[in-house]
Amino acid sequence: MSLEKFLLEQGLRISIDGTKGRCLVADRIFTPGEVIISQEPYSSVLDSSSGNRRCDNCFNLSSNLKRCSACKSVRYCCSSCQAYAWKRHKSECQMLIKLNEEKQRTPPPSLRLVVRLVIKRILQQSGVLSTTADDNFEIVEALPTHFSETQEERLVLYAQMANLVETIVAPSEVDLKDICQLFCRLACNAHTICDEEFRPVGTGLYPVISIINHSCAPNAVLLFDGKRGAVRALQRIEKGTEVTISYVELAGSTKSRQQALKEQYYFVCQCQRCMKMETGEGILEDAILEGYKCSVQQCNGAVLSGTDQPGSHCVTCGSGCDIKKFKLSESAANKLLDEANTATKSKDDAPARKLFEEAEEIQKEIFHVHSVHLMRTRDALMKICMSLKDWQSALRYCLLTLPAYERAYSLKSPLVGLQYFSLGKLQWFLGNSLEAMRALTRAKGILSVTHGSSSSLVRELSGTLQEATLESAYKDQSPYGLVSMGMDISSL
Numbered sequence: 001m002s003l004e005k006f007l008l009e010q011g012l013r014i015s016i017d018g019t020k021g022r023c024l025v026a027d028r029i030f031t032p033g034e035v036i037i038s039q040e041p042y043s044s045v046l047d048s049s050s051g052n053r054r055c056d057n058c059f060n061l062s063s064n065l066k067r068c069s070a071c072k073s074v075r076y077c078c079s080s081c082q083a084y085a086w087k088r089h090k091s092e093c094q095m096l097i098k099l100n101e102e103k104q105r106t107p108p109p110s111l112r113l114v115v116r117l118v119i120k121r122i123l124q125q126s127g128v129l130s131t132t133a134d135d136n137f138e139i140v141e142a143l144p145t146h147f148s149e150t151q152e153e154r155l156v157l158y159a160q161m162a163n164l165v166e167t168i169v170a171p172s173e174v175d176l177k178d179i180c181q182l183f184c185r186l187a188c189n190a191h192t193i194c195d196e197e198f199r200p201v202g203t204g205l206y207p208v209i210s211i212i213n214h215s216c217a218p219n220a221v222l223l224f225d226g227k228r229g230a231v232r233a234l235q236r237i238e239k240g241t242e243v244t245i246s247y248v249e250l251a252g253s254t255k256s257r258q259q260a261l262k263e264q265y266y267f268v269c270q271c272q273r274c275m276k277m278e279t280g281e282g283i284l285e286d287a288i289l290e291g292y293k294c295s296v297q298q299c300n301g302a303v304l305s306g307t308d309q310p311g312s313h314c315v316t317c318g319s320g321c322d323i324k325k326f327k328l329s330e331s332a333a334n335k336l337l338d339e340a341n342t343a344t345k346s347k348d349d350a351p352a353r354k355l356f357e358e359a360e361e362i363q364k365e366i367f368h369v370h371s372v373h374l375m376r377t378r379d380a381l382m383k384i385c386m387s388l389k390d391w392q393s394a395l396r397y398c399l400l401t402l403p404a405y406e407r408a409y410s411l412k413s414p415l416v417g418l419q420y421f422s423l424g425k426l427q428w429f430l431g432n433s434l435e436a437m438r439a440l441t442r443a444k445g446i447l448s449v450t451h452g453s454s455s456s457l458v459r460e461l462s463g464t465l466q467e468a469t470l471e472s473a474y475k476d477q478s479p480y481g482l483v484s485m486g487m488d489i490s491s492l
């Protein structure tokens with residue numbers, strides 16, 4: 001079956017746009033939460049830090065992983081995962097054994113991803129592995145490489161890595177230039193595979209999902225179940241509308257989003273949200289997200305920080321502000337944040353908390369209350385307070401981040417949903433069952449769309465919501481208005 005026919009069966013078609021190239025377009029209506037397309041990766045690899053906690057075949061967490069007895073490098077959750085992976089792992093296994101014998105280090109994930117891709121192509125060409133409409137090398141080859149736009153230093157690095165791939169896989173089977181192009185293709189097409197809470201787990205190439213273009217105000221979202229990628233509609237998508245997802249962190253200003261897109265994906269974004277900047281409408285928004293706050297107390301405006309001039313003006317009221325002074329405070333806060341992050345990495349929670357708090361104090365003076373910088377610091381503080389089991393402080397920081405989250409992302413964003421989930425859990429720990437119920441209901445509304453109502457995250461959420469609902473109903477009926485926390489609901 002051709003890719004076109006395969007897509008048409010799912011209500012999708014490819015159209016060609018003069019500037020964007022290929023686009024994936026809805027050929028029917030998709031409703032919020034509906035899976036638009038889902039796909040297993042053509043090639044994928046776990047991050048080094050996930051390799052000893054997750055199954056190398058399905059990417060799921062397991063406390064009972066069994067190592068491949070031959071290479072002792074990859075782990076599987078069950079015998080069926082191991083059996084399924086064997087055809088693909090066989091040649092990789094021999095390579096890993098050889099490297100072990102020569103006392104060489106295991107190649108980094110980026111290199112292993114290409115090796116796996118090349119091995120899969122060879123296995124499909126020789127008929128050992130079958131091909132399908134959405135799982136064949138032609139659709140990988142159809143992805144753009146941006147070869148001519150790639151920086152020379154990067155190309156030199158790719159050439160060196162290609163040499164390594166050649167020595168690992170039989171040299172007669174590979175062409176160096178082809179491999180270099182594969183590295184380029186992966187750099188701008190591969191996706192970071194994340195868990196349900198957006199923590200990175202690995203990398204994978206999803207050649208059909210890669211057709212979907214970026215928007216800073218996307219109508220769909222990509223999430224993973226194990227390593228399977230699924231794109232769900234965030235809103236109703238009409239027939240004839242292009243399906244879009246986001247490639248970069250969306251909380252930043254237009255300038256930082258565009259910079260990230262240009263650096264990794266080689267294009268200038270012309271989405272709805274970016275176009276607002278051109279018309280002047282987005283300038284205040286950018287100043288609020290990443291600029292400085294206006295010094296006039298009654299003004300809720302902000303000043304763009306990107307300018308190199310010593311003075312600048314508030315976008316709302318026009319009053320002048322001393323950018324130089326703000327920049328000095330900003331670097332002092334950044335220095336504290338660097339130290340705080342180092343402390344967090346070495347699990348020194350108490351000193352990290354103090355450093356983040358000092359940074360927050362400075363940031364409060366210079367940034368708008370909805371600034372993404374302030375939001376990130378408060379988010380870090382919320383997580384540290386949670387790990388220190390200081391629920392009250394964690395709740396305070398969580399509440400402070402929420403308006404900023406809703407502004408920086410969209411109301412339908414899974415990140416907003418996850419933040420409401422955290423809020424609900426904190427309220428629940430603190431015995432505020434009614435507030436917990438409200439926050440969890442809000443979270444469920446968002447996450448059922450982005451993650452699917454049968455996902456383990458939404459099932460966990462629904463369980464907590466049910467407990468909070470029962471408890472607040474019980475509280476309502478209690479003549480004394482008192483209820484002891486942690487009581488087993490089933491015994492009531």
Ligand SMILES: [Zn+2]
Nearest residue numbers: 055058077081
């Ligand atoms: Zn498995």
Ligand SMILES: [Zn+2]
Nearest residue numbers: 068070071093
């Ligand atoms: Zn092995």
Ligand SMILES: [Zn+2]
Nearest residue numbers: 216269271274
């Ligand atoms: Zn954009």
Ligand SMILES: [Zn+2]
Nearest residue numbers: 294299314317
């Ligand atoms: Zn102002």
